[in-house]
Amino acid sequence: MSYHTEFRRSLDHPETFWREQAANIAWMKPPNTVWQAKPNGHGEWFSDGEMNTCDIALDANVRAGRGDQKALIYDSPVTGQTGSFTYSQLTDLAARFAGALANQGIGKGDRVIIYMPMIPEAVIAMLGCARIGAIHSVVFGGFAAHELAVRIDDATPKAIITASCGIEVKKVIPYKPLVDSAIEQASHKPETCIVFQRPQVSAELQPGRDLDWTEAMAGAQAVDPVPVKATDPLYILYTSGTTGKPKGVVRDNGGHAVALRYSMTLVYDARPGDVFWAASDVGWVVGHSYIVYAPLFAGCTTVLYEGKPVKTPDAGSFWRVCQDHKVNLLFTAPTAFRAVRKEDPEADELKRYDLSSLRRIFLAGERLDPPTYEWLREKTGLPVMDHWWQTETGWAICCNPVGIEAMPSKPGSATMPSPGYDVRIVDPAGRQVRYGEQGEVVVKLPLPPGCLTTVWGDDERFVDTYLKPVPGYYFSGDGGYVDEDGYVFIMGRTDDVINVAGHRLSTGEMEEVIAAHPAVAECCVVGARDELKGQIPIGLVLVKDGATITPDELEDELVDMVRERIGAIACLRQAIVVDRLPKTRSGKILRRVIRQIADRESYAVPSTIDDPAILEEISRHFPK
Numbered sequence: 001m002s003y004h005t006e007f008r009r010s011l012d013h014p015e016t017f018w019r020e021q022a023a024n025i026a027w028m029k030p031p032n033t034v035w036q037a038k039p040n041g042h043g044e045w046f047s048d049g050e051m052n053t054c055d056i057a058l059d060a061n062v063r064a065g066r067g068d069q070k071a072l073i074y075d076s077p078v079t080g081q082t083g084s085f086t087y088s089q090l091t092d093l094a095a096r097f098a099g100a101l102a103n104q105g106i107g108k109g110d111r112v113i114i115y116m117p118m119i120p121e122a123v124i125a126m127l128g129c130a131r132i133g134a135i136h137s138v139v140f141g142g143f144a145a146h147e148l149a150v151r152i153d154d155a156t157p158k159a160i161i162t163a164s165c166g167i168e169v170k171k172v173i174p175y176k177p178l179v180d181s182a183i184e185q186a187s188h189k190p191e192t193c194i195v196f197q198r199p200q201v202s203a204e205l206q207p208g209r210d211l212d213w214t215e216a217m218a219g220a221q222a223v224d225p226v227p228v229k230a231t232d233p234l235y236i237l238y239t240s241g242t243t244g245k246p247k248g249v250v251r252d253n254g255g256h257a258v259a260l261r262y263s264m265t266l267v268y269d270a271r272p273g274d275v276f277w278a279a280s281d282v283g284w285v286v287g288h289s290y291i292v293y294a295p296l297f298a299g300c301t302t303v304l305y306e307g308k309p310v311k312t313p314d315a316g317s318f319w320r321v322c323q324d325h326k327v328n329l330l331f332t333a334p335t336a337f338r339a340v341r342k343e344d345p346e347a348d349e350l351k352r353y354d355l356s357s358l359r360r361i362f363l364a365g366e367r368l369d370p371p372t373y374e375w376l377r378e379k380t381g382l383p384v385m386d387h388w389w390q391t392e393t394g395w396a397i398c399c400n401p402v403g404i405e406a407m408p409s410k411p412g413s414a415t416m417p418s419p420g421y422d423v424r425i426v427d428p429a430g431r432q433v434r435y436g437e438q439g440e441v442v443v444k445l446p447l448p449p450g451c452l453t454t455v456w457g458d459d460e461r462f463v464d465t466y467l468k469p470v471p472g473y474y475f476s477g478d479g480g481y482v483d484e485d486g487y488v489f490i491m492g493r494t495d496d497v498i499n500v501a502g503h504r505l506s507t508g509e510m511e512e513v514i515a516a517h518p519a520v521a522e523c524c525v526v527g528a529r530d531e532l533k534g535q536i537p538i539g540l541v542l543v544k545d546g547a548t549i550t551p552d553e554l555e556d557e558l559v560d561m562v563r564e565r566i567g568a569i570a571c572l573r574q575a576i577v578v579d580r581l582p583k584t585r586s587g588k589i590l591r592r593v594i595r596q597i598a599d600r601e602s603y604a605v606p607s608t609i610d611d612p613a614i615l616e617e618i619s620r621h622f623p624k
């Protein structure tokens with residue numbers, strides 16, 4: 001079947017299309033109802049179906065005869081450890097961890113926060129939650145205690161699962177003090193904290209609340225997967241929005257399993273037994289979907305890598321992993337290859353390894369800049385596929401549908417809309433624009449299975465953010481255009497979200513932190529272009545009258561505050577003191593112009609600006 005036929009069928013006959021896809025997963029009670037719309041155009045997929053996500057990921061593979069196949073390979077250059085788990089072994093571990101959770105009184109619908117480094121126990125914890133219908137919320141280990149506290153208060157978990165430490169290249173980061181501090185800061189107090197002790201650090205356990213992972217496992221019975229409704233939440237994943245408060249994206253069980261299973265064929269052309277490596281982190285959506293769930297749904301072997309593209313130990317580490325584990329499909333963020341290219345521009349490291357198993361390289365998480373695309377294609381000789389998606393969708397909105405029909409790639413384009421996604425480009429008034437014209441990227445409702453069902457505890461925010469801006473459409477927050485051949489080009493966010501090394505962050509949140517400094521009268525944070533990380537945040541600060549702090553001292557304190565409150569990944573390194581902020585006459589800060597100045601681009605002086613001279617003052621901080 002051609003891509004175009006499949007795509008049209010998905011939009012013209014969505015119920016037939018997704019019923020067929022639903023037949024590819026193991027239901028406990030197959031759904032009769034495929035789609036049920038709500039008045040606002042959103043709705044529910046497979047509402048009367050029952051299944052269990054852990055059963056589909058693990059037990060179903062054992063039943064299909066893959067019990068002795070490797071399900072998970074762990075490769076950790078930072079500890080020198082490698083290992084693997086078969087489907088039978090991983091099933092047993094997830095079943096026992098589910099039992100350990102049940103022993104703590106955790107069951108269907110209870111929330112569990114997982115704050116873990118990239119170790120197999122993180123995957124076991126996620127699958128263990130899914131097995132008993134508990135809702136996990138994985139928090140990326142690079143977030144500071146305050147961010148964890150915000151998520152604890154929002155998700156109100158019964159338990160937190162953590163490890164004694166994470167390891168960043170050579171730096172050992174104790175996690176338990178961060179967890180303790182987060183619980184102290186939060187109003188909600190989880191009843192249990194299960195701690196996996198790593199040999200590098202021994203965490204102190206608080207009697208009555210904290211439990212050692214190994215002891216919890218030793219005292220637990222394996223439990224069977226419980227049936228859950230397809231519409232029951234599988235997880236909450238917090239992502240940055242335009243305000244300081246992160247949004248808890250809620251993903252269901254049934255639609256998620258159906259969509260991810262389909263994506264493994266459509267987007268990645270993965271087959272059972274393939275080795276699939278998503279070099280990301282379980283704390284991000286890429287990690288949820290393509291380190292943990294989708295490769296297992298498809299009977300593949302997934303790779304969990306605790307390291308970096310460079311420095312662990314060198315720019316050949318990705319190629320080494322591909323060789324050692326015979327990786328067939330590799331997925332990462334462009335920034336990872338920009339880091340590799342910077343250290344090894346001629347790709348000399350690549351020549352040391354046998355990459356004959358590798359079929360394709362997939363990139364997402366930020367715009368794939370054409371130079372990185374060309375470099376990777378030329379040096380590896382492999383097809384390099386860009387695809388566009390978001391935490392909200394959980395799988396690719398646009399991709400090169402290689403599993404159905406490979407399209408010629410165009411540098412800078414994420415290729416075509418995936419079946420199920422009716423992508424349109426609209427102007428600020430919501431009118432569709434012509435081919436080649438840039439606008440807001442929206443998706444006509446309904447969204448396909450697998451996409452967010454709501455924002456945890458705040459359906460109004462879900463509706464306001466995603467459904468209200470352009471009625472009848474999902475508002476992506478990205479800008480872009482479609483060319484005459486139907487190729488979609490995503491050019492970047494149109495809101496205050498920025499993308500730093502493939503990590504999605506909110507400038508609004510950083511502004512809240514900076515504004516809390518006693519010497520700061522007003523501030524603004526913009527994302528400036530960065531050769532390695534794509535974007536980095538830069539703060540402009542107006543000091544209160546009478547404040548005696550020097551600009552350098554203030555910058556140091558603000559950089560520390562952002563690191564302390566949000567985490568090192570925020571990478572705010574510059575906070576420039578200015579006399580005034582450029583504003584419109586009605587008082588709105590002109591962020592776009594500031595961004596253009598920081599990017600050393602030419603800019604037009606907006607007619608609405610109250611004082612044009614300020615732009616020249618700011619320009620002096622960014623000499624060309």
Ligand code: COA
Nearest residue numbers: 141142168279280286309333335336339365501502568569
């Ligand atoms: N736990 C604790 N700290 C963490 C962390 C974690 N899980 N992840 C990152 N950090 C810290 C780093 O140690 C660093 O701290 P420092 O300022 O004290 O050195 C800071 O956060 C910034 O980290 P990072 O953004 O990773 O920058 P880097 O310079 O160390 O590495 C890259 C740059 C490009 C190699 C790295 O960002 C990378 O591998 N990116 C791939 C992105 C990715 O996987 N994205 C997921 C979406 S697909």
Ligand code: AMP
Nearest residue numbers: 364365366367387388389390391490504
């Ligand atoms: P996240 O929710 O962290 O996955 O980040 C999603 C955001 O990353 C999107 O809204 C885009 O701005 C950006 N993004 C992801 N993939 C791509 C891509 N292939 N091309 C351009 N931008 C992308």
